[in-house]
Amino acid sequence: MDGLPLLSIVLFLPLAGAVLALFVPGDQPGTSRRLALVVSGVTFLVSLLLWFGFATGTAAFQWEERAPWLPEYGIGYHLGIDGISILLVLLTTLMLPLVILSVSTTITTRVKEFSVMVLLMETAILGTLMALDLFLFYIFFELMLVPMYMLVGIWGGERRLQAAMKFFLFTMAGGVVMLVGIIGVYLLKGSFDYVDVLKSITAPGGALPIDMQLWLFAAFALAFAIKVPLFPFHAWLPDAYSEAPTGATVIMSAVMVKVGTYGFLRFCIPLFPTAAHDAVWTVSVLATVGIVYGALVAAMQRDMKRVVAYSSISHIGFVMLGLFAMTTESLQGSVLQMLNHGVSTGALFLLVGFLHERTRTRIISDLGGIAKVMPIFAGVFTLVMFSSAGLPFTNGFVGEFLILTGTFKNATDGLQPFAIIGASGVVLSAVYLLWMYQRAMQGPVNPAFSSPDDRPSNGAGGRTGLVLADLTVREMMVLLPLAALIIWIGVYPRPFLDRTAASVEAISGRMALPQTGVLASGSGARVP
Amino acid sequence: MMFVLPTLEWWTIAPVVVLTLTGCLVLVVDLFRGDDASPEPLAWLTTGGLAIAIGTSVSLWGYESQAAFSGMVVADNYTQYFTVLFLVIVGVTVLLSFDQLTREDFHPGEFYSLIVFSAVGMVLMASAADLIMVFVGLELLSICLYILTGFSRRRLESEEASIKYLLLGAFASGFLLYGIALVYGSTGSTNLGCVARAINPSSTFAMFGCGTGSVAGAATSALLLAGVAMLVVGLGFKAAVVPFHMWTPDVYEGAPTAITAYMSVGAKAAAFAAIARVFMIAFPTLSHDWSVILAILAAVTMIVGNTAAVSQQSIKRMLAYSSIAHAGYILVAVVAASRVGMASLLFYTVGYTVMNLGAFMVVILLGKRSEDHLLISDYAGLSRRHPVLAGLMALFMLSLAGIPPTVGFVGKFYIFTAAVQADYAWLAVIGLLSSVISVYYYLRVVYQMYMVDPVAGVEAVTPLRWVTVAAGVAGVAVIALGVFPQGVLALASASSTFIR
Structure with missing residues (x-):
């Protein structure tokens, strides 16, 4: 495998496919x-x-790849992955084929454009995760907007246009501020290359002056906070998630928003450590508010898709909490939870989509007794729901447990209260998910629905209204890898944690350095 | 007393000579043609002349030449860079106007000679080493444009636009001339190099033809500053900088679409060629005076242009306001007042030319025969009817909005990098945030094309094969320059060496 530019191949295969798809007759x-x-x-x-x-x-x-691109500006084509990005890269390459497989009955118009946009989106997301050059990163970061705008705008629901525009403007506003930040880093450090800049910053005396750090941190953090979205920058999310077609919602929730959390961990924290440390409290407060707020609002929703959308805000709050607790455990948990969130939320949105395809409604009160009509569906739904609620032996438990433990251990920053409040989010998520399950899946079957097994002949109990078939083979093929991951990570997370450990420790160790003995003593972070 | 004839270095203005001869030749040939003969031979003649002029200009590349004609013009890389750009723009305009020319029965002889003479004006503006030369070039360009704007004789809007442009333009020329007079009054010279030396004796701009003799003049008098301010007004008018932009939407909407395209890129680039040269060479030591003023103008231009474009229904008016906003971006490069800033200005002019001309090509291809202007809502469902055109238009819109990986993004990136470097980070933030506003109206076109169902009754595309090909080339260039900007950027850097 040596000498083969593996990352470039993974990155540009989808783009090549998109170009190829352009030439397929409509x-x-x-x-x-x-x-x-x-x-x-x-x-x-x-x-x-x-x-x-x-x-x-x-x-x-x-698998680092380096080639000069615009040398006079210190811009290079520089790719590479480490423990922080490997899981997300795999998550992206896994989710995209599943999404394409899952929409074959729902996206039936303008399939050509859909294929082009989805593949373009895959390249853009992978690019942000692999880029080790700030300029390159920004290009992919902004490139994500266009295909997603198209996906929401063309195939979305009734209010798709407002949702798509809101999404584009919000994210772009954050992005351009980050661009000024990126230019600032370049002017201070003379390069756009992430590795070079990081080396220069971590060298003795190389840290940026504190006021500069605060400005640049704010510029980067704004872009990522909107992307994540961190409370209160989430205004675009409920509309975009609920108006987008299922496929686009899955791409957004499962992979696209991870670029935000990834950005915090890759850029904000290591490049501006002092500013990041100053922001611990602010971000922790916002993350915790997000956890509780998302959960409470999710519980109040009538539309299943909006429940999942708000639960996604709540769950991403855990990731943010863990990132800014900056202990080894919490960071490990956050990196793993990014993957978990992608798997669980993605699966939930897929399930809601499959259900909507059959019942043509997502309003919880219009459903009822689905479990009796679609037992396999209900079974998978239960598993994913447990994972989202963080039950032991599912992936969600491992991630949230690590995050909360790690956060609780950071006594020096006084983060214990956040861990405790955050833990209430776990309970709340069980509440709204189980409540939704109870109303939609259990109880008497809505007379508007019936199972294909019902005999049409014998009067009462016969087929009436919409006939709800259980999951098809294709749908099971989509869900099977996700279900397997849920259990695999829940039971044996070692292969995942092993891959992330070294990179995470490098960051937590570095973050402990400037405050030697203060953060390290209470956090369990290993100081090299 | 000895009388020394000034040496005339004709070679320095070879492109101008070629163009002037071409223009005259077109007029003469036109005399011997029947009234209803095809305009095609004249179009070829014009294109041939342009090609020769481009050739001579390219052959002049690389001369770090002295000023010629007693310090009136200078033929350095900067001149050649802009000359080639202008002539390519004129060539594209000849191509774009051909359909309308035959359809609306324009007089081809006058049309082509005017467009060539306007090109002479633009080239003179880029090569001017003297304020008088700037004025001559600007007037030559302007007068040709006044007439070209009103060339659709049968459309009232075209006539109205022409008169409006003439009246306001004459006013702006007055400002420019008065500004030149005040500068002359306070420094004793109109030569850019001499003006600089009068203000700051240590600055030497030998290449701009200022002799070694002493220059009289008061350094930074109020008179001089008033003169500089009036230069800003006169040149800012032509570049459509707020608050001197009032004419732009009406004139752009009324003029024949090909001329609108020509003005939006050609005249604007020429104005900035002159602005940059005048401010960088003549007044570098005053830069803290004018750069703040220009910075405020740039900020206002970007904000007003982008917000006013949001509510437009006509695509030509929308592009008019968008061109105002882009004038603001380019002005940011002038504000940076550095060699990097100058290179970014040169790069952005090329990038803006490619994407804006591309957008106008699509507008022309979709133009209705009855009325020349199109509403944005007429683009509804274009992606179903003409997927290639819709794709190209979407690409041009995204590039104008500055979304990577297009030339529009790289250009903005260079400009705002130069601005941050020059301690104008606030200007960069305003510029970038106002470009977020611009996304709204550019995406409105994309949204009409892709997300709205086609409306019945909108006429099909005018079949213009070569325009379609040109739009395709522009589309490829938008991406290619966005991903590999090195080539043009190297030329731009090589052309900005006249700045110390």
Whole structure:
């Protein structure tokens, strides 16, 4: 495998597929769909090489690729992955083929454009995760907007246009402020290269002056906070999630917003450590408010998709809490929880989408007794729900447990109250999810629905209204990998934690340095 | 007393000579043609002349030449860079106007000669080493444009636009001339190099043809500053900088679409070519006086242009306000007042030319035969009817909005980098945030094309094969320059070496 630019291949395969899909005639939807599926599937298979070939125990970037691009500005084409990005790269390459497979009955118009946009989106997301050059990162970061705007705007619900525009403007506003920040870093450090800048910053006496750090941290953090979204920057999210077609919602919630949390961990915290440390309280407060607020609002929703949307705000709050507690455990938990959130929220949105396809409604009170009509669906739903609520032996438990323990351990910053309040979010999430489950899945079957097994002949109890078939083989194929991941990470998270450990410790160790003995003593972070 | 004839270095203005001869030739040939003969031969003649002029200009590349014609013009890389850009723009305009020319029965002889003479004006503005030369070039350009704007004789809006442009333009020229007079009064010279030396004796701009003799003049008198302010007004008018932009939407909407395209990129680039040269060469030591003023003007221009564009229904008016906003971005590069800033200005002019001309090509391809202007809502469902055109238009809109990986993004990036470097971070933030506003109206076109169902009754595309090809080339260029900007950027850097 040596000498093969594996990252570039994974990164540009979808783009090549998108270009190819442009030349498929518009009246052959099957061909474009198959093309997108094959290309994203092959991308996933190639990316598995990254997973198996990943060297644990080192924080260094692997499969690094470097080529000069605009040398006079210190801009290079620089890719690489480490323990922070490996899980997200794999999550992206896994989710995209699943999404394409899942929409084959719902996206039936303009399939060609859909295929192009989804593949373009995959390249953009992977680019943000692999780029080790700030300029390159920004290009992919902004590039994500266009295909997502199209996905929401063309195939979305009734208010899709406002939702798409709101999403675009919000994210772009954050993005351009970050661009000024990126230019600032370049002018201070003379390079856009992440590794070079980081090296210069971590060198003795190389840290940026504190007032500069605060400005630059704010510029970067704004862009990522909108992307995540951190409370109170979440205004675009409920509309975008609920108006987008299921496929786009899954891409957004499962992978796109992770770029925000990833950005905090990759750029904000290591590049501006002092400012990040100053922001611990602010971010922790916002994250905790987000956890509780998201959960409470989720409980009040009538629309299943909006329940999941708000629960997503709540859950991403845990990731943010863990990131800014900056202990090894909490960071480990956050990195893992990014993956978990992608898997669980993605699966939940997929399930809601499958249900909506059959019942043509997402209003909880219009449902009822679905479990009797669609037992397999209800079973999978239960598993995913447990994972989202963080029950033991599911992935959610491992992540949230690590985050809360790690946060609680950071006594020096006084973060224990946040851990305690945050823990209430776990309870709340169980409340709204189980309540939703109870109303939608249990109880008497809504007379508008019936199972295909019902005999049509014998009068009462016969087929009436919509006939709800259980999950099809295709849908099970979509859900199976996610369900497997939920249990795998829940029972045996070691392969995942092993891969992230070294990079996480490097960051937590570095963050402990400036406040030696203060943060380290209470946090359990290993000071090198 | 000895009388020394000034040496005339004709080679320095070779492109101007070629263009002037071409213009005259077009007029003469036109005399011997029948009234209803095809305009095609004249179009070819014009294009041929442009090609030769481009060739001579390219062959002059690389000369760090002295000023010629007694310090009136200078033929350095900066001049050649802009000359080639202008002539390519004129060539594209000839291509774009051909359909309307035959359709609306323009007189081809006058049309082509005017457009060539306006090109002479633009080239003179870029090569001017003297304020008088700036004025001559600007007037030559302006007078041609006044007539070209009113060329759709049968459309009242075209006539109205022409008169409006003429009246306001004459007023602005007055300002410019008065500004030149005041500068002359306080420094004793109109030569850019001499003006600089009068203000600050230590500055030497030998290449701008200022002799070694002593220069009379008061350094930074109020008279001089008043003169500089009036230069800003006169040149800012042509570049459509707020608050001297009032004419832009009406004139852009009324003029024949090809001329609108021409003005939006050509005249604007020429104005900035002159602005940059005048302010960088003549008044570098006053830069803290004018750069703050220009910074405020740039901020206001970006904000007003972008917010006013939001509510426009006509695509030509929308593009008019968008061009005002882009004048603001380019002005930011002038404010940076550095060699990097100058390179970013040169790069952005090329990038803006490519994307804006591309957008106008699509507008022309979709133009209705009856009325020349289109509403944005007429683009509804274009992606179903003409996927390629819709894709190109979407690309141009995204590039104008500054979304990577397009040339519009790289250009903005260079400009705002130069601004932050020059301690104008606040200007960069305003510029970038106002470009977020611009996303709204650019995306409105995308939204009409892709997310709204087609409306019945909107006429199909005018079949213009070569315009379609040109739009395709522009589309490729928008991406190619966005991903590999090195080539043009290197040329831009090589052209900005006249700044110390």
